């Protein structure tokens with residue numbers, strides 16, 4: 001707000017109301033002013049200017065005639081804000097005790113206000129880095145701010161009073177602005193500097209008294225736009241990464257309000273379909289409703305460090321969560337929680353889970369852990385086939401879990417309450433295999449048990465026999481097996497009696513049986529007898545979604561065995577998922593055990609996983625882009641730095657790197673300066 005006292009000028013010439021034109025001219029001239037105030041009985045009642053006096057003389061009056069002064073003056077308290085009054089051209093300011101403190105013509109007041117407003121505006125705009133130039137109605141530069149001086153590389157002292165129109169090169173005619181038009185986003189050049197900005201007509205009392213040019217230096221502006229563009233692209237790339245991740249990313253502020261959910265929304269855990277429905281809510285409310293249990297957010301805030309936990313909602317959904325605190329200038333700002341669903345999609349068969357008798361069979365039923373659609377549909381088919389009595393052949397690489405699938409078949413069949421017998425055909429010595437499979441009568445051979453012994457086929461009677469590594473079965477045994485399958489009866493070694501055998505046969509192999517048949521290493525007739533319903537178990541690398549729940553499952557098992565607390569970091573999981581797993585699930589199980597033993601810390605991190613999977617040297621080469629969950633801005637900066645460093649290593653010049661990254665060379669060199677710091 002501008003007050004009258006800010007703009008009042010001192011009164012220097014005072015004349016009496018009965019002064020002659022001559023004495024008034026003498027007074028005004030001696031005081032070097034162009035206005036004198038007229039006094040009568042100690043009060044100022046009007047004013048007279050040089051031009052008024054000249055008008056009187058011009059009208060034929062003699063110099064001795066009295067002055068004809070103007071009376072359109074108004075006394076105002078000088079502490080009031082400037083305002084304009086009808087029919088008043090001059091204002092006299094008075095202080096609180098009524099003393100005159102100065103005067104101002106209305107014209108001068110308006111001019112001063114514009115000037116002061118421009119200075120204020122300049123202060124505001126100064127920080128925003130906008131250049132401002134004002135001209136009068138003859139295009140003479142009357143004002144320019146510091147930013148304009150800096151942008152143009154020319155001092156105000158040089159530019160002030162010069163004709164702006166003559167100095168500027170631009171496509172549009174500047175006269176249009178003085179005719180009242182606003183020119184927006186106009187490119188212009190001065191002193192080889194390219195500018196981009198707007199020209200506004202400057203109106204006072206409805207009259208155009210000049211123009212104002214507000215502008216950016218195009219070089220800086222374009223760089224900023226490019227930079228914004230670059231960041232925008234990075235942002236959308238990162239967003240895409242988040243959205244395609246199979247993790248749920250939850251951002252909670254320090255007060256426990258859910259700010260954001262990205263990645264895969266675990267709707268069955270939250271018991272709500274849309275992520276939007278949990279945003280803005282208090283996390284504690286979900287804990288109270290038995291959904292977010294345990295409250296990992298609270299644990300993380302209390303401990304002030306990364307925390308992991310398996311959470312379970314009131315339903316069956318179990319999720320694995322890692323909560324990481326994010327600090328800003330030493331203060332907790334938010335907590336980021338990464339979660340994955342680890343609920344095994346396998347339906348839990350109450351009977352098989354609970355019936356203790358089942359555990360008296362040769363092998364306990366193990367939990368089959370998976371999340372992939374591939375395994376889901378395979379299981380579907382397996383369970384359907386299980387209902388029939390047909391022989392099933394399971395093919396698949398070593399360690400894919402063929403035995404566990406054989407269990408599934410058994411437990412999904414009518415025979416689930418009868419024995420399940422596993423025979424590892426490759427592990428039994430050749431000379432023992434016949435007696436193991438078919439048993440023997442007492443005294444059948446030297447060293448034989450005196451009482452005789454039932455073979456595995458007999459023991460599997462009414463149940464399932466699982467012939468693992470069937471490709472390792474010697475040829476002579478293949479004939480005998482073929483006979484059992486065909487005749488559904490057998491005799492013990494040394495026995496004469498035939499024993500009827502009612503078993504479901506499941507055979508498994510990691511060898512190419514067809515190729516073995518072609519080479520004569522496997523009997524063709526047996527192959528066709530076994531290959532009634534074949535199933536191929538896909539390797540782990542073809543069902544990466546299973547890696548995570550399996551890794552957590554094994555980790556939990558080993559934690560129980562070793563009685564220790566350890567957790568994977570999300571980066572560690574990512575490395576596990578990227579690996580090729582030639583040894584499949586058996587290898588994964590072994591690696592998890594090794595990681596537990598080798599990692600000294602509570603956290604099994606990316607580095608230790610890389611070391612265990614690839615060895616020390618290779619691990620060093622696998623440099624990460626982003627190691628930790630971190631604020632997006634930092635992640636973008638990190639990604640930028642790494643891209644530029646990579647580019648510089650590869651191409652050597654900022655010009656080439658800028659071309660590849662699609663940004664200006666100036667951006668690259670500025671970033672590099674920052675990196676060097």
Ligand SMILES: Nc1ncnc2c1ncn2[C@@H]1O[C@H](COP(=O)(O)OP(=O)(O)OP(=O)(O)O)[C@@H](O)[C@H]1O
Nearest residue numbers: 367368369397398399400401402403404510585586
């Ligand atoms: N889906 C699964 N869930 C839990 N554990 C599994 C799963 N698949 C495999 N395993 C475990 O991985 C290990 C290897 O499985 P398994 O011995 O059944 O493999 P395989 O295919 O029979 O291998 P091979 O051909 O070498 O005999 C076992 O300890 C098994 O319990």
